[in-house]
Amino acid sequence: MDSAAADRPPLLEVEHVSFRYGPLPVLTDVSLAIREGDFLAIIGPNGSGKTTLLxxxxGLLKPESGRILFQGRDIASGGVRPKIGYIPQKATHFDPLFPASVREVVSMAFQASKRGLSRRQGEEAAIRRALEVVGMAEAMDRRIGRLSGGQQQRVFIARAIVDKPRALFLDEPTTGVDAGTQDLFYELLDRLNKREGLTIALITHDIGIVDRHITQVACLNQRLVYHGSHAEFCRSDTLKEMLAGGHHLVSHVH
Amino acid sequence: MGAFLTYSFLQRALGAGLFISLACAVLGVFLILRKDAMIGDGLAHITFAGVALGLFLRMMPLAVALVFSIAASLGIMKLKERAGLYGDTAIAIVSSSGLALGLILATLSRNPGVALLNYLFGEILAIDTVEVVLSVALAAAVVAVIAVNYRKLMFMTFDRESAQVAGVRVRRLDALITVLTSVTIVLGMKVVGILLVSALIVIPAAAGLLRASSFKKAILLACGVATASVAAGLAAAFALDLPASGTIVLVNLILFGVLAARRTPRA
Structure with missing residues (x-):
């Protein structure tokens, strides 16, 4: 790890985490730290435990052993909920007839900190700001199901960032999205990371799409095979081994 | 219309019917979007057993049905989780068992005839003042509980996993929706009867979902269809000497048809 990265405090620490589905081990003794400002790509072959780790x-799954610390506090102890915006793998696979407007979709993020129909002060302004950041403010009153896949992704980012999370986690966010839209999407994430200082971690099966933007790489194959800076990863044996193994992980690493 | 409202039995029917139909419509929007539209039908059949038990024990059938229905709905939820059953299988098992149990209890109670028929097809015009007060209070409570949890319910209905990450206790809210559905079914049974109650839950909500550009509008439109159907249905039943329950459901269907026919693609 480069020294600049090591200076930044860890936002999230994974400590000796193991997990199994029945008799099948999925994760074995995985430890890694995600630091403030990281843009981390979690890569690995199918079934390597990426989504399970996420x-x-x-907090959607409980580890068999090990623990997760968010800002130094164990998330398993009551009251600690990591302030993380999340975009699931199938975010755009919702019921297209669902009658929610873009405004309503973004407003869902405010539910945890409030009750009922009443609006928190400044909520409307925050929703508009988040939609402006992702370039979707014009579509505020449109029905989410009427937007294109790429536009929907932007709205989901707005929902994930509207309540000011410390980090944004995404699971294969651009599956099924065309290449041009993918580029715009990752440029948006890049802006959020570099300008707004948002820590980002994303699972991807194709590091080539994101290699211009990421700072860190974690390579998983049940165990943590590699974790460090992207630059070192490109020089490392891990990359060569993966290429030799025929993994479609690096399409245009320079 | 003026003469219609001078009858106190019609005033009671209208008051209770409007409140109950609102609870049905609001809940219906969530149930349809949760792909749980048929739970209304299933729980209504269970309610039949509850009513038959109440008649058998000579206790207040509505109260017995309420307890019975809540217990059965939570049973369906557990069965779904634990037994790994496909989709509607749990509902089918519990509802047909409820009907079977109801049939046996009704036969054992020896005098099921008219009373049971009223519960099967509704008896809103025979509702007494105590029942009106109870129905209005319970229906208002159902709507209030949904209003308090509105965003959480909308979030988990739209994207369960993200809602969970954001701190929504989805399993607790599943149980809440299940209990609210039981209460609403028992109330709806007073208006249109066991056999037609799922119409009150499904049709106005389906109509609201046809045209709405937002979730809020879908709920408001469903409420509009539901209340208009009760008012117009009761008036038509009174004027034409038709059964109130069937008329209310048919007016619902007509309004649904009108909205479906006028449906245009919306941005």
Whole structure:
């Protein structure tokens, strides 16, 4: 890891996490730290435990052993909920007839901190600001199901960032999205990371799409095979081994 | 219309019917979007067993049905989770068992005839003042509970996993929706009867979902269709000497048809 990165405090620490589905081990003794300002790509072959690790970090699954610390506090102890915006793999696979407007979709993020129909002060302004950041403010009153896949992704980012999370986690966010839209999407994430200082972690099966933007790489194959800076990863044996193994992981690493 | 409202039994029917139909419509929007539209039908059949039990024990059938229906709905939820059953299988098992149990209890109670028929096809015109007060209070409570949890319910209905990550306790809200549905079914049974109650839940909500550009508008439109159907249905039943329950459901269907026919693609 480069020294500049090591200076930044860890936002999230995965400590000796193991997980199994029945008898099948999925993750074995995985430890890694995500630091403030990181743009981390989590890569690995199918079935390597990427999504499972993400779900454990988000509190959707309980690890068999090990723990997750968010800003130094164990998320398993009551009251600690990591302030992380999340975009699931199938975010755009919702019921297209669902009658929610873009405004309503973004407003859903405010539910955890409030009750009922009443609006928190400044909420409307925050929704508009988040939609402006992703370039979707004009579509505020449109029905989410009427937008293109790329536009829907932007709205989901707005929902994920509207309540000012410390980090944004995405699971294969551009599956099924065309190449041009993908580029725009990752440029938006890049802006959020570099300008707004948002920590980003994303699972991808194709690091080539994101290699211009990421700072860190974690390579998973049940165990953590590699974790470090992207520059070192490009020089590392891990990359060569993966290429030799025929993994479609790096399409245009320079 | 003026003469219509001078009858106190019609005033009671209208008051209770309007409130109950609102609860049905609001809940219906969530149930349809949760792909749970048929739970209304299933729970209504269970309610039949509850009513038959109440008649058998000579206790207040509505109260017995309420307890019975809540217990059965939570049973369906557990069965779905634990037994790994496909889709509507749990509802089918519990509802047909409810009907079977109801049939046996009705036969054992020896005098099921008219009372049971009223519960099967509705008896809104025979509703007494105590029942009106109870129905209005319970229906208002159902709507209030949904209003308090509105965003959480909308979030988990739209994207369950993200809602969970954001801190929504989805399993707790599943149970809440299930209990609210039971209460609403028992109330709806007073208006249109066990056999037609799922119409009150499904048709106005389906009509609202046809035209709305937002979730809020879908709920408001469903409420509009539901209340208009009760008012117009009761008036038509009174004027034409038709059964109130069937008329209310048919007016619902007509309004649904009108909205479906006028449907245009919306941005």
């Amino acid at each position: 779900k454990i970090i988000l």
